Every structure is written in structure tokens, then in C-alpha cells.
Amino acid sequence: MSSKLSRIAGLALVAAALASNAPVANARPLTPAEQRLQSYSGAVPPCTEAGALEAIQSRFKDREDEYWHSGLAIVSFERVDEIGFRSNGLDYIPRRYCLAKAVMSDQKLRTVSYSIGEATGSIGFTDGVDFCVSGLDRNDAYSPICKMARP
Secondary structure, eight states, X not given: OHHHHHHHHHHHHXXXXXXXXXXXXXXXXXXXXXXXXXXXXXXXXXXXXXXXXXXXXXXXXXXXIIIIOOOOOEEEEEEEEEEEESTXXXXXXXXXXXXXXXXXXXXXEEEEEEEEETTOGGGTOTTSXXXXXXXXXXXXXXXXXXXXXXX
């Protein structure tokens, strides 16, 4: 009986030793995006970049005209602020997250949440900009209240 107990104790020690050296199941390598085979520079334009704001205006107007027939447009932007830079971690595509107030053609002020990503044309954002206008996310792509467009 004692040899059986010692065998169980030995197996328990081996199992404990293996478990302590085992990698965590959810761990993933943290390789900064700049060090990958297809690397990124980490150089992302600021939130006030005219090209990014113009892209938001243009794409918003196109979508409103084509899908919703609302006639709404973004006239200008105010209070443009950065709310995050590479907030998801160094191993993700470099992105700058921003908030701005949009002056709309109906005279209302709405919050715009947007991100500017480096070289994201291959994943659908031809200009690197993804955005959501609060209160006008009619298909709930960024629900609730554009939260999914923020870090």
C-alpha cells in the first residue's frame, strides 16, 4: 500500500512540475508590429490630419445619400482630440483613436469617433480611417453609441 501511495505522490510531483513550466493557454507572443516580417513604422498621422477629416466627410455624405437619403452632411469639425494611440498594444496594427464634434448640415453637433490606422487598405479601409457618427449608426455597426469605434 505504501508503494502505491509513493507512486501517486511521485506522479503528483511530476504533474506539478510540468504544470509550473507550461505556458499560459491564453498567452500570445508580443512582437511589436515594427519587428514583423511585414512591418509597420508606427508613424500614424495626428487626429487633426486634413486627409482623415476629409475622408470622414466624404464617406459620411456618400453613405447618407446612397443608403439613407437623408441629405445630411458634416459641415466642419470642432474640438478634435486624441483619446488613444496604440491602445490595443504594440503587437497590433498601429492606430490612433480620436473624438471630434461634427457640425452637421442640420445645425446639430454630433460626436464622431474615429481611428486612423497605418496601412489598413488591405483590410477594407482604403484611406486608413474608420469612423462612427453618434446617433447616426443606423445599422448598429458600432453599438452601443459608437463605443466599438473607440479603444
